[in-house]
Amino acid sequence: xxxxxxxxxTGQDGSFLAEFLIEKGYQVHGTIRRSSVDFRERIAHxxxxxxxxxxxxxxxxxxxIMQVVSKVRPDEIxxxxxxxxxxxSFDSPEFTADVDATGVLRILEAVxxxxxxxxxxxxxxxTSELYGKVEEVPQNERTPFHPYSPYAVAKLYGFWIVxxxxxxxGMYCCSGILFNHESERRGETFxxxxxxxxxxxxxxxxxxxxxxxxxxxxxxxxxxxxYVECMWLILQQPEPEDYVIATGEQHSVREFCLHAFRxxxxxxxxxxxxxxEKGIDKATGKVLIEVSPDFYxxxxxxxxxxxxxxxxxxxxxxxxxxxxxxxxxxxxxxxxMAKVAVERAGEQVKMNLEEYLEKGIVK
Ligand code: NAP
Ligand code: G4F
Numbered sequence: 001x002x003x004x005x006x007x008x009x010t011g012q013d014g015s016f017l018a019e020f021l022i023e024k025g026y027q028v029h030g031t032i033r034r035s036s037v038d039f040r041e042r043i044a045h046x047x048x049x050x051x052x053x054x055x056x057x058x059x060x061x062x063x064x065i066m067q068v069v070s071k072v073r074p075d076e077i078x079x080x081x082x083x084x085x086x087x088x089s090f091d092s093p094e095f096t097a098d099v100d101a102t103g104v105l106r107i108l109e110a111v112x113x114x115x116x117x118x119x120x121x122x123x124x125x126x127t128s129e130l131y132g133k134v135e136e137v138p139q140n141e142r143t144p145f146h147p148y149s150p151y152a153v154a155k156l157y158g159f160w161i162v163x164x165x166x167x168x169x170g171m172y173c174c175s176g177i178l179f180n181h182e183s184e185r186r187g188e189t190f191x192x193x194x195x196x197x198x199x200x201x202x203x204x205x206x207x208x209x210x211x212x213x214x215x216x217x218x219x220x221x222x223x224x225x226x227y228v229e230c231m232w233l234i235l236q237q238p239e240p241e242d243y244v245i246a247t248g249e250q251h252s253v254r255e256f257c258l259h260a261f262r263x264x265x266x267x268x269x270x271x272x273x274x275x276x277e278k279g280i281d282k283a284t285g286k287v288l289i290e291v292s293p294d295f296y297x298x299x300x301x302x303x304x305x306x307x308x309x310x311x312x313x314x315x316x317x318x319x320x321x322x323x324x325x326x327x328x329x330x331x332x333x334x335x336x337m338a339k340v341a342v343e344r345a346g347e348q349v350k351m352n353l354e355e356y357l358e359k360g361i362v363k
Pocket of ligand 1: 007008009010011012013014031032033039057058059060079080081082083084085099125126127128177178179180181182187
């Protein structure tokens with residue numbers, strides 16, 4: 001039975017990867033951070049499982065990383081922990097650099113100092129944001145990097161330090177250059193989830209309008225549950241190498257909105273341009289989507305499109321047999337429609353209870 005350590009296990013990818021590895025028979029250890037509120041929603045269903053173990057550690061704290069690595073002595077580490085929001089990295093650039101750049105170094109050094117350099121394989125969660133102000137479309141493993149945010153610059157350090165440790169110390173460590181991957185567990189401030197949640201709320205009368213930034217931005221969106229399999233496959237290869245993981249298809253934010261609202265029962269049309277562009281409900285003429293410059297970034301990555309040929313040929317991972325763009329949008333909207341319906345039912349129960357208490361029907 002192999003032992004894996006996942007940093008960032010409470011995140012979208014960490015939760016799917018933990019499920020995947022448990023299914024494969026691994027002992028799964030994950031790092032969590034102390035917080036005054038509980039952010040373990042995505043992994044709550046795994047707590048208490050005999051193959052699932054949690055430890056406190058922070059990527060900004062070398063000693064905590066040393067402690068967990070020396071205690072767990074993993075066969076595989078999946079370093080998924082990061083300040084992962086690109087827009088937030090403009091507001092917190094130093095924190096982002098500490099976690100997303102130096103944090104990777106801390107993991108590599110902990111493995112070396114614990115004497116695990118020859119036995120422990122390391123996966124680094126790298127990103128298509130490295131291509132940034134893109135120099136080629138579509139992007140593959142040979143495309144030059146041009147990071148275009150503090151997040152991407154930090155992740156570029158992570159990519160190069162992993163390569164350096166591979167070459168300098170012969171360690172099995174590699175980066176998955178993953179393009180955007182989404183799911184019903186995606187954080188609510190990333191654009192896809194923001195749209196699916198808003199579509200569900202608007203369709204059920206719980207929200208009036210959705211404000212977005214750049215509607216023309218293009219992304220290669222896949223399903224997170226499909227992508228965690230690649231993280232594992234990357235660590236099972238005879239030689240450590242870096243891989244692009246993507247669907248090979250590109251869509252705009254605007255297109256994502258059209259599909260999501262249609263799934264929620266609203267047919268949209270977009271009129272106007274730039275900051276004046278609006279998404280209008282064709283049936284009622286109501287404006288449901290507006291552009292707000294608050295969501296513009298000082299530098300925005302607008303043309304991501306991955307070429308997954310190497311992953312297809314070497315890992316045997318075929319995106320055409322995985323979740324399609326339409327299926328992804330549908331499953332996200334369906335999950336949010338259900339979530340909003342449950343919230344509404346809860347509100348109704350609360351209102352009824354308050355009314356009954358007031359009238360003295362219940363005490
Ligand atoms: P996510 O949902 O934001 O999860 C990030 C995880 O990192 C959370 O568990 C978070 O813990 C943890 N974390 C943040 N700061 C930390 C710190 N200082 N010490 C320890 N843990 C910390 O991100 P995701 O979408 O699952 O992405 C996983 C990884 O893949 C990230 O490294 C991201 O940059 C990278 N990536 C993601 C995509 C994508 O499209 N999703 C694409 C390419 C690369 P808390 O819950 O305590 O905040
Ligand atoms: O959903 P996003 O915030 O994701 P972004 O910036 O592509 O980053 C995600 O994917 C990366 C992989 O390429 C990961 F490395 C990273 O950790 C993260 O998971 O924004 C996507 C696009 C951007 O161009 C943004 O400007 O959508 C545009 N957008 C338009 N309106 C918006 C909004 N993004 C957000 N978050 N919110 C908006 O209202």
